[in-house]
Amino acid sequence: MRYSSHVKTKRVRMSRADRERQMLDVAEEVFAEQGYASVSMEEIAVRVGVSKPMLYEYFGSKEGLLLATIARARGELGEVTARAVAEAGSAEDKLYSGYLAYFRFNEAHRRAWLVLLQEPVLGGAAEEIEATRRQQTDLIISQMESLVPGRPRRALEAYAEIIVGACERLALWRMRNPDVTVEDAARHMMDLTWNGLAPLSG
Amino acid sequence: MRYSSHVKTKRVRMSRADRERQMLDVAEEVFAEQGYASVSMEEIAVRVGVSKPMLYEYFGSKEGLLLATIARARGELGEVTARAVAEAGSAEDKLYSGYLAYFRFNEAHRRAWLVLLQEPVLGGAAEEIEATRRQQTDLIISQMESLVPGRPRRALEAYAEIIVGACERLALWRMRNPDVTVEDAARHMMDLTWNGLAPLSG
DNA sequence: CCGGTAGGTTACCTGTAGTAAGTTACCGCC
DNA sequence: GGCGGTAACTTACTACAGGTAACCTACCGG
Numbered sequence: 001m002r003y004s005s006h007v008k009t010k011r012v013r014m015s016r017a018d019r020e021r022q023m024l025d026v027a028e029e030v031f032a033e034q035g036y037a038s039v040s041m042e043e044i045a046v047r048v049g050v051s052k053p054m055l056y057e058y059f060g061s062k063e064g065l066l067l068a069t070i071a072r073a074r075g076e077l078g079e080v081t082a083r084a085v086a087e088a089g090s091a092e093d094k095l096y097s098g099y100l101a102y103f104r105f106n107e108a109h110r111r112a113w114l115v116l117l118q119e120p121v122l123g124g125a126a127e128e129i130e131a132t133r134r135q136q137t138d139l140i141i142s143q144m145e146s147l148v149p150g151r152p153r154r155a156l157e158a159y160a161e162i163i164v165g166a167c168e169r170l171a172l173w174r175m176r177n178p179d180v181t182v183e184d185a186a187r188h189m190m191d192l193t194w195n196g197l198a199p200l201s202g
Numbered sequence: 203m204r205y206s207s208h209v210k211t212k213r214v215r216m217s218r219a220d221r222e223r224q225m226l227d228v229a230e231e232v233f234a235e236q237g238y239a240s241v242s243m244e245e246i247a248v249r250v251g252v253s254k255p256m257l258y259e260y261f262g263s264k265e266g267l268l269l270a271t272i273a274r275a276r277g278e279l280g281e282v283t284a285r286a287v288a289e290a291g292s293a294e295d296k297l298y299s300g301y302l303a304y305f306r307f308n309e310a311h312r313r314a315w316l317v318l319l320q321e322p323v324l325g326g327a328a329e330e331i332e333a334t335r336r337q338q339t340d341l342i343i344s345q346m347e348s349l350v351p352g353r354p355r356r357a358l359e360a361y362a363e364i365i366v367g368a369c370e371r372l373a374l375w376r377m378r379n380p381d382v383t384v385e386d387a388a389r390h391m392m393d394l395t396w397n398g399l400a401p402l403s404g
Numbered sequence: 405c406c407g408g409t410a411g412g413t414t415a416c417c418t419g420t421a422g423t424a425a426g427t428t429a430c431c432g433c434c
Numbered sequence: 435g436g437c438g439g440t441a442a443c444t445t446a447c448t449a450c451a452g453g454t455a456a457c458c459t460a461c462c463g464g
Contacts, residue, residue: 013430041420056423
């Protein structure tokens with residue numbers, strides 16, 4: 001506690017890896033809270049306890065920082081859902097478990113998930129993101145192949161996109177309706193994507 | 203052709219309504235092409251043939267301009283789909299026609315539709331947008347009420363969100379796969395939302 | 405022909421992304 | 435133990451875009 005008498009804590013030197021994690025943590029928090037546009041690099045730097053050029057050394061640009069933050073979050077989400085699907089039994093259960101895992105992540109790591117929504121600000125420049133996204137849809141597609149065999153590849157791709165988009169919007173809707181449980185959301189997804197509307201209609 | 207010898211055309215005075223339309227046209231084009239962040243107000247002003255403060259008088263801020271552009275586009279999209287649904291016959295046909303109209307709009311008015319994707323940059327500040335969105339989901343919900351009677355309101359809301367999100371992503375996917383026709387896309391949506399996956403699985 | 409106003413401009417301020425050049429703490433080595 | 439070398443870091447700037455205050459001018463009714 002040599003520096004406890006000062007208000008400002010002494011700036012600590014760190015290894016690259018630790019610094020990077022710390023920067024991403026701060027960026028995730030602050031991007032989620034205020035949105036990409038409203039945050040200045042200066043503010044992030046101050047919160048990290050470091051000066052602005054450090055951020056540029058690590059991430060090249062503000063977009064680069066957002067990109068890295070999104071990439072990390074998407075990776076975590078991908079891991080969680082992939083595991084859930086792998087551990088489930090029947091085809092129906094795999095689908096339901098995947099949905100559940102998605103909405104659970106969205107609830108437990110709200111900040112990480114909110115950052116994913118900032119993706120469109122990157123425009124078409126998101127090469128690195130495209131890879132992680134494809135990995136995401138590929139998981140769904142590979143599951144589909146055994147789930148509904150014989151469908152053309154194109155159809156499976158379309159289904160994957162539909163499911164991803166639907167989950168995203170439904171998660172957003174759930175934020176506005178907090179009394180909807182994770183199980184409810186997964187159930188609603190099953191209603192449409194598993195059973196379809198036809199059996200319900202007169 | 204009095205001014206044909208000059209490179210710059212003479213700046214024309216206009217009525218408010220005409221100017222506003224013109225500004226929105228330019229904004230739509232340029233936001234769709236380059237993305238919100240990469241466009242400067244100066245550039246838009248020049249393309250309109252007017253000075254920057256005019257844009258601020260009409261729309262208050264850059265976000266305000268984006269908001270107005272999105273609102274107009276969403277209005278057009280809403281009209282088109284609502285009409286298509288109203289004119290269709292059976293429940294199944296209403297759903298299919300709605301999808302068709304959506305993807306047709308997405309194809310014919312690509313620029314307007316691309317602007318809609320920029321919405322997330324507005325963060326939570328999109329009060330005015332929220333109204334148009336609700337109008338959109340309300341259309342779906344009201345159709346659903348007669349389509350699948352007896353479901354709780356909450357479920358219908360969820361279905362509407364799912365459909366909106368799914369259409370959005372599928373339209374994006376279609377842009378990357380131009381050989382997928384409008385009918386294909388609508389068909390894929392029907393596969394999941396009308397028939398569901400269950401009848402297809404072993 | 406003249407004054408009021410809608411429609412318009414010039415010239416500026418502020419704040420933030422991004423950078424060049426210099427500085428400090430730490431670590432291996434003689 | 436002191437002395438490079440280098441990795442981690444800072445200060446002090448530039449450039450540019452969003453936003454605004456103050457001023458201008460074409461047109462129209464009386």
